[in-house]
Amino acid sequence: MSFRARLSLFFVLIVVVPMVSLTFVLFGLIADSENGKADAGLAARQQAAIGVVGEARARAERGALAVSQDVRFATALQRGRLKVADRRAEQLLRTLSLKRIVVAPASGLPVVDAGGQTAILPARRELLDAKGRSFGVLQVSAEGPVSFTRLVKRVTGLDVVVRRDGEVLSATDEAVASASPPRKPTDVVLDGREYRAASFAAPAFTGRSVTVSLFGQRASSGEVDRSRRIAAAILLGFLVLAFAFAVLVSRSLQRQIAEFLEAARRVRRGDFSSRVPTVGQDEFAELGEEFNRMSVELEQRVADLRSERERLAGALRRIGDTFASNLDSGAVLEIVVATALDGTGAVGSRAGMRTTPNGPLEKVAEAGSTAGLETALWTAETAALAGESAEASHGSASALAHPLRTLEGESAVTGVVSVVRPDRPFTDGERELFEYLARQAAVSIENVGLHEIVERQAVTDDLTGLANRRQFQDALAREVERAR
Numbered sequence: 001m002s003f004r005a006r007l008s009l010f011f012v013l014i015v016v017v018p019m020v021s022l023t024f025v026l027f028g029l030i031a032d033s034e035n036g037k038a039d040a041g042l043a044a045r046q047q048a049a050i051g052v053v054g055e056a057r058a059r060a061e062r063g064a065l066a067v068s069q070d071v072r073f074a075t076a077l078q079r080g081r082l083k084v085a086d087r088r089a090e091q092l093l094r095t096l097s098l099k100r101i102v103v104a105p106a107s108g109l110p111v112v113d114a115g116g117q118t119a120i121l122p123a124r125r126e127l128l129d130a131k132g133r134s135f136g137v138l139q140v141s142a143e144g145p146v147s148f149t150r151l152v153k154r155v156t157g158l159d160v161v162v163r164r165d166g167e168v169l170s171a172t173d174e175a176v177a178s179a180s181p182p183r184k185p186t187d188v189v190l191d192g193r194e195y196r197a198a199s200f201a202a203p204a205f206t207g208r209s210v211t212v213s214l215f216g217q218r219a220s221s222g223e224v225d226r227s228r229r230i231a232a233a234i235l236l237g238f239l240v241l242a243f244a245f246a247v248l249v250s251r252s253l254q255r256q257i258a259e260f261l262e263a264a265r266r267v268r269r270g271d272f273s274s275r276v277p278t279v280g281q282d283e284f285a286e287l288g289e290e291f292n293r294m295s296v297e298l299e300q301r302v303a304d305l306r307s308e309r310e311r312l313a314g315a316l317r318r319i320g321d322t323f324a325s326n327l328d329s330g331a332v333l334e335i336v337v338a339t340a341l342d343g344t345g346a347v348g349s350r351a352g353m354r355t356t357p358n359g360p361l362e363k364v365a366e367a368g369s370t371a372g373l374e375t376a377l378w379t380a381e382t383a384a385l386a387g388e389s390a391e392a393s394h395g396s397a398s399a400l401a402h403p404l405r406t407l408e409g410e411s412a413v414t415g416v417v418s419v420v421r422p423d424r425p426f427t428d429g430e431r432e433l434f435e436y437l438a439r440q441a442a443v444s445i446e447n448v449g450l451h452e453i454v455e456r457q458a459v460t461d462d463l464t465g466l467a468n469r470r471q472f473q474d475a476l477a478r479e480v481e482r483a484r
Contacts, residue, residue: 016239019235019238019239019242023231023232023235041216042158042185042196042197042198042214042216043185043198045156045157045158045214045216046156046198046200046214048152048155048156049152049155049156049158049160049200049212049214050200051155052148052151052152052155053121053202053203053212056120056121056142056143056148057121057123057203059142059143060098060121060122060123060140060141060142060143061123061125062142063096063098063123063140063142064123064124064125064138064139064140065125066092066096067089067092067096067098067101067125067138067140068125068127068138070088070092072084072088073085073088073089073092074127076088077103077111077112077127077135077136078129078135082111082112085103085111085112086112086113086114089101089103089112089114089115090114090115092114093114093115096142097142098115098140098141098142099115099116099119099141099142099143099144100113100114100115100116100117100119100122100139100140100141100205101113101114101115101138101139101140102114102122102138102139102140102205102206103127103136103137103138103139104136104137104139104206105135105136105137111136115141116144118144118145118164118169118170119141119143119144119145119205120141120143120144120145120148120162120164120169120202120203120204120210121141121142121143121148121202121203121204121210122139122140122141122203122204122205123139123140123141123203124137124138124139125137125138125139125140126138137206139205139206141205144170145162145164145169145170146170148160148162148170149161149162149170149171149172150172152212152214153172156214157216158214158215158216159171159172159173159176159195159214159215159216160172160212160213160214160215161176161177161179161181161212161213161215162202162210162211162212162213163181163210163211163213164204164208164209164210164211165208165209169210173215175190175191175193176190176195176197176213176215178190179195179197179213179215181199181211181213182197182198182199182213183199184198185197185198186198187218188215190215193217194217194218195215195216195217195218196215196216196217196218197213197214197215197216198213198214199211199212199213199214200212256288259276259277260276260287260288260291263275263276263291263295264291267295267298270302273299275292275295276288276291276292278292329353329364329444329445329448330364330365332441332444332445332448333351333353333364333365333415333417333441333445334365334367336351336365336417336437336438336440336441336444337349337350337351337365337366337367337417338367339437340367340417340419340434340437340438341367341368341419343430343433343434343437344400344419344421344426344430344433344434345421345430346368346419346420346421347368347369347370347373347420347421347422348366348367348368348369348370348371348373348377348419348420348421349366349367349368349417349418349419349420350363350365350366350367350370350377350417350418351363351364351365351366351404351415351416351417351418351441352364352381352415352416353404353414353415354413354414354415357412357414361381361385361415361416364415370420372397372422373394373397373399373420373421373422375394375397376392376393376394376395376397376398376399376420377392377399377401377418377420379392379394379399380392380399380400380401380418380420381399381401381416381418383401384401384402384403384413384416384418385403385413385416386403386413387403387413388403389401389402389403389431389435389438390402391425391426391431393425396422396423396424397420397421397422398420398421398424398425398426399418399419399420400418400419400420400426400430400431400434401416401417401418402416402417402418402434402435402438402439403415403416403438403442404416404417404438404441404442404445405442405446414445415445417437417438417441419434458470459471459474
């Protein structure tokens with residue numbers, strides 16, 4: 001999968017999928033919010049309607065108290081003069097502005113029933129005689145269904161339906177009158193209009209049940225759709241903004257990666273001079289800095305390898321020179337000091353030989369420069385003349401020296417090879433390499449000495465030390481040739 005495809009998948013997973021999920025959740029919340037607002041408004045208006053019921057009951061209570069205290073009405077009831085009681089009840093209805101008066105024994109049918117049969121919201125009061133004995137239950141209503149529904153609609157602004165035992169007594173709208181009373185707040189569709197409806201029970205005359213239903217029109221689907229469109233527009237704007245930022249970030253990352261890739265290709269081709277631009281303090285900037293440091297180090301390593309290659313080529317050339325000059329001790333020492341200079345990282349190297357067993361050293365070969373380092377070099381060479389490898393230092397300068405021996409015995413030192421540098425001591429590896437080169441130089445000089453002895457023995461008589469026949473013939477041939 002390409003880097004761009006991974007970025008696209010990452011964008012889909014962290015932005016698109018959550019945004020789609022959030023859209024569904026938000027639309028659900030909008031719908032729930034609309035229902036919540038409708039329920040809250042309906043509940044507030046229902047409390048107002050219950051308040052209207054309480055006021056009607058209070059008026060009924062006052063009316064019941066006045067009726068129970070009427071002497072004529074009470075006397076007629078106690079004496080069983082029910083017609084007189086009915087006439088008096090009718091008079092009390094008009095006088096007290098009541099809607100219905102009902103008197104019934106504790107159990108049984110009413111004995112007095114005056115007023116409209118549709119009156120609702122009665123107040124109950126027990127009738128007691130002079131001895132405190134109950135002789136009936138008085139129910140008085142001061143409210144009719146029509147006036148009650150009008151008052152509730154005026155107070156709540158909702159359509160109202162009053163039912164008694166399932167029968168509609170009054171309704172503010174014919175459409176809502178046809179709806180069944182809901183047991184809990186619910187949505188109702190009537191004549192193409194959406195309502196949020198709720199019901200509650202109201203006080204009723206004995207043996208009856210009264211239900212008051214409230215119907216509030218829901219917000220139109222257009223308003224809900226408008227809310228959803230606003231939410232969708234906000235989400236879409238956020239998605240577009242996120243997509244724009246994602247594109248910018250993606251292009252920035254791709255550009256940085258392209259720069260890294262191009263720099264890596266240049267490094268592969270051997271061009272270490274180019275650098276990756278680093279901007280900011282993020283991980284890409286740190287990666288760029290590390291890449292640039294790596295390029296510098298690679299350039300240094302390549303330069304070191306080239307230097308080592310040149311040193312190797314020089315060493316091979318010196319090996320060839322050694323094969324060509326294996327019978328010349330001076331040429332051998334020239335090669336040895338040059339090789340020791342390169343192999344140990346010294347700045348100066350030289351070789352000295354003695355012409356007599358205990359004579360002073362005479363410089364035979366030299367490489368580099370020993371200016372200013374003579375003290376450390378002379379100290380090491382003096383110590384090496386005693387027969388062992390030596391190391392000496394003076395200030396920051398360090399020097400190594402190794403003795404060269406003859407065939408006459410290990411105690412006879414005929415020369416010294418030495419190296420010196422000003423800045424740091426020699427390492428163990430450099431000491432080992434230098435001693436190896438010095439030993440090989442001693443072997444080569446020894447071989448040169450052996451070859452000279454063999455040549456001398458070939459033309460000299462062993463007993464007398466005089467020239468033999470071969471030397472005579474060689475001399476004769478040279479003289480004949482010279483004469484010619």
